[in-house]
Amino acid sequence: MSPAPYRPSTAHADLGPGFFDAVEAARFPQAILRYRNQRWAEAVGLGHLDDAQWIGHFGRFEPLPDTLREPLALRYHGHQFRSYNPDIGDGRGFLFAQLVDGEGRLLDLGTKGSGRTPYSRFGDGRLTLKGGVREVLATALLEAFGVYTSKSFSLIETGEALERNDEPSPTRSSVLVRLSHSHIRFGTFQRLLAENDQARITRLVAHCVRHYHPQAARGGDIAKEAPALLEAAARASGAMVAEWMAAGFVHGVLNTDNCVITGESFDYGPWRFLPRYDPNFTAAYFDQTGLYAFGRQPGAIAWNLERFAECLTLVAPVAELETALKTYAPAFHAGLRRAVCARLGVTEGGEDADDELAAAFFQFLLKSQAAFERTVFDWHGGASRRDFALAGPQSSLYQGEAFERLFGALSAHAPRERAPAAAAYFDGEGPATLLIEEVEGLWAAIAEKDDWSLFAAKLDHIERARKAFDIRPERGPDGAGA
Known part of the structure; x- marks a missing residue:
């Protein structure tokens, strides 16, 4: 940068x-x-x-x-x-x-x-x-x-x-x-709907199109720009939640005021990373029904997009807004294929092959209960990592039908060209993780002794991971990547 x-x-x-x-x-x-x-x-x-x-x-x-x-x-x-x-x-x-x-x-x-x-x-x-x-x-x-x-x-x-x-x-x-990249929330529009403020919704749509989603411009025609804005937000949000799933991340509080029109993940309260794959894993102790559990995150974002669409009914036809919403699911699935390939360090191999890799990856994690991030670390680069993975702490898990399916899917993908920093990280001390006990441990050092060394060391390890993975999120033609 x-x-x-x-x-x-x-x-x-x-x-x-x-x-x-x-x-x-x-x-x-x-x-x-x-x-x-x-x-x-x-x-x-x-x-x-x-x-x-x-x-x-x-x-x-x-x-x-x-x-x-x-x-x-x-x-x-x-x-x-x-x-x-x-x-x-x-x-x-x-x-x-x-x-x-x-x-x-x-x-x-x-x-x-x-x-x-x-x-x-x-x-x-x-x-x-x-x-x-x-x-x-x-x-x-x-x-x-x-x-x-x-x-x-x-x-x-x-x-x-x-x-x-x-x-x-x-x-x-x-x-x-x-x-x-913006603090304009779905809830920003919800307030204007509650106040029946058509004029300000029109102004806000124009603002969002101009500054965040210029591909949604339709010559100032609000009845066309509002559905195009919704579609852009749906596509970006689909990609975002797919990236969460590939990262094993649970946001914790997916309220409509915590979703922004750029499809950027933000506002972190009771977040968690999965130790092992569990669709029912929740991050917030107060989420007693599991509304925002790991496996329910795609549905939660879809529900929030529907609330955003309701706001735009003041300025756009319902049928066109419903059509715009239908872009969310394909965007999520395309994003998941892309994100899983990027996390595993392999090139995209076409829709069918990438779907199979994503399905095999999550099935293996579920069946084996292998550590989520250690599995990514062991197999980054694809099937060529077999010797490394079989010499590691999870070697006994890399067997059986679910693993053979994953290995077959990895074998169908070529390794992605590695960043210069990748070898030092992926052949090194192990994956960068932030499981709850790690976070509590480094906080205890700060709280009890004002010792920031664990915090600094964790950030150093994470920075090595960032350079090694070298993943740049993709967005639409507005270029709204990270």
């Missing part, structure tokens, strides 16, 4: 009244820089900032030049566990700045834990340090595994003691800044 010039924007503010509220950031007693994403800072022209300047912008929220003059708390509604909630919005975050990266994408710098807003309800508007650490880790590993995800840009410890019901308290506090 080459350094890019600084290119500020005020595009979201141009939407005008009714979409956001100007707010002030909280004033924190301390500002200790715990993480800065230098690689992505350079991609948006901010790599030159020294640590004092960085803390000024992302800990005290001094405005960046020529972008938003004041933070904006965004307005939206949403279905939360399929119950409609009109009393939400940016309750502990805001849109701080907008920038254009070297690929011409409009990107947001948004916050989490930056203080109370009109939508905070009974919350304190803060983020625990543990929550910030968890989001940094999640986004790093998802990016490494080829998921189109928001990027954790900055994490600053803020020196407050927070009371929480679901973890030992008082606990340390932080403010996170994430770099995202």
Whole structure:
């Protein structure tokens, strides 16, 4: 990724009244820089900032030049566990700045834990340090595994003691800044539907087409652009959830306010990575019915897209919106074929061969209960990895009918050309993982001894994985890749 010039924007503010509220950031007693994403800072022209300047912008929220003059708390509604909630919005975050990266994408710098807003309800508007650490880790590993995800840009410890019901308290506090390809949620449209605001839905569709999905442009004809926008969002969302499945990732809270029109994965609360394949595995302790379990994620996103489509009935024919929704399932299946091939380091071999590889991969994981990521690690590069895999810790599992099916499917695919960093990673210490016990262990070192060495070592391992996998998520003709 080459350094890019600084290119500020005020595009979201141009939407005008009714979409956001100007707010002030909280004033924190301390500002200790715990993480800065230098690689992505350079991609948006901010790599030159020294640590004092960085803390000024992302800990005290001094405005960046020529972008938003004041933070904006965004307005939206949403279905939360399929119950409609009109009393939400940016309750502990805001849109701080907008920038254009070297690929011409409009990107947001948004916050989490930056203080109370009109939508905070009974919350304190803060983020625990543990929550910030968890989001940094999640986004790093998802990016490494080829998921189109928001990027954790900055994490600053803020020196407050927070009371929480679901973890030992008082606990340390932080403010996170994430770099995202839009914060326009399905719930942004849902609020306008609830208010029967056809004029603002029309304006928002035009904004999304212009800045995020230009391939949906139809000469300003809203009745045609709205279905085209829905189709673009459906295709991108299908690819996103396919990438989750190939990564063995469980988001945990797939509410409509946690889905954005660019099909980017973001907002990480009770996430988990699968230790072993289990369609019923859930990430959130409060998801007692398994609504957002691993195997139900494709259906959850489909349901959310239907709620987005309902909003567009104010401006577009129902029949055309229904047709647009039908693109989701094919996009998911195509994305899954692509993502499984990329994760296993083999070239795509055609629809039938790739379908067979994906089916054989998941069937083997289910039947053998092999460790998810160790299996990917052992067989990255395809059948030529047999000697390596059979010398590893899962060698006894690589036998039987399910394995023979997987090996046959791998044998039908050529190895992908490896990145220069691949050999050092795939012939090295083992896969980069973030199972719950690992996350709890490195957090314990921080909480008990202020020891950040395990956190730093984990991020180093994840970065080696990112360079080795070298997966670039694909999107549509708007070029909205990662």
